[in-house]
Amino acid sequence: MLQRFFIFCSGADTDILDECSAGEQTKFAGIGATVFFTAVMATIASAYALYTVFDNYLTAVFFGSIWGLLIFNLDRFIVSTIKKRNNFFDEFLQATPRILLALIIAIVIAKPLELKIFEKEINQVLLEQKNELTLANKDQLALQYTPAVTALDAEIETLKSEVTTKENEVNALYETYIAEAEGRKGTELLGKGPVYQEKRDKHDAALADLQALKESNNDKIIAIETQIGALATEYQAKVEETQPVIDGFDGLMARVNALDKLPWLPSFFIFMLFLAIETSPIIAKLLSPKGAYDLKLEEQESALNSWVTQQKAQREVLVTTDRDLNNRVYADIAEEQELYDYKRKKARELMQLQADAFYKKQKSIL
Incomplete structure (x- = not known):
């Protein structure tokens, strides 16, 4: 079986x-x-x-x-x-x-x-490629947020610089009125005279401005840091949103390409x-x-081919013979006077009908 x-x-x-x-x-x-x-x-x-x-x-x-x-x-x-x-x-x-x-x-x-x-070696190659894609993806997404974060960081630095400049100004005024009181600068008179008081008032006013500036700039810095945090959260959300695409990078084409690296x-x-x-x-x-099968098959095909060739030759002879017989029959009929007279009569009637039809058509046109 x-x-x-x-x-x-x-x-x-x-x-x-x-x-x-x-x-x-x-x-x-x-x-x-x-x-x-x-x-x-x-x-x-x-x-x-x-x-x-x-x-x-x-x-x-x-x-x-x-x-x-x-x-x-x-x-x-x-x-x-x-x-x-x-x-x-x-x-x-x-x-x-x-x-x-x-x-x-x-x-x-x-x-x-x-x-x-x-499979194991391909998985290792895919893991390395996924890690590279993850880092590259983070870098590409970061390019969308880096300019905004950099601008906000610059604003923070500007606000801090304003406070630092103001602190330096207040410290300088403090040193000025202390030196006046000690007689080291200014009028060089020891004690707290009118000039000392004037410089002290100027320092106190600047100190008050400094406190107000600190509070104002601190509020602005907190607001800017909130914006930076929001951008960081949005960036992280984008990373998490695109990460499944990278994690799914293990289809047939990816594996074939990884195989080529081995x-x-x-x-x-x-x-x-x-x-x-x-x-x-x-x-x-x-x-x-x-073997015997091939010989028998060849013999069978040869016999069939011979039979088909013979039948084709017989049909060709049959067609040729039938054509010759038809030619002889029609040649004999062509010599008969009765057939000639009959065909002449019919041809004459046909030409008369054609002439009548042409006359009627020309008359209708006129």
């Missing part, structure tokens, strides 16, 4: 193969098994590839099965149409389109399994393995020796 199934997979003519030896049947069963297991591998690989895209088992299995059936049908068709010839080059030329297709399929099928085999040699050998698997049905058919 299993051998019959694999023979079906090989695409061989079972009527002819039944007349061959058991060894010949085993050979085609082996070719059919190669076709079958190639389709199984294609189903598994494509299902995993589709699972990485759709993240759904049912969808992956469904479309993976369709892909496997497509590969099975294609391999079975090509294997069954490769005829054993006396020239290996002619056989290889027949298989060239399938080999090129196998190259493409091997690339497509090998990649998903490479992604699975090197050493190429292991991936190359996996690709070669799948190329060998994809081309194995063709290679098995090309390497198999010409």
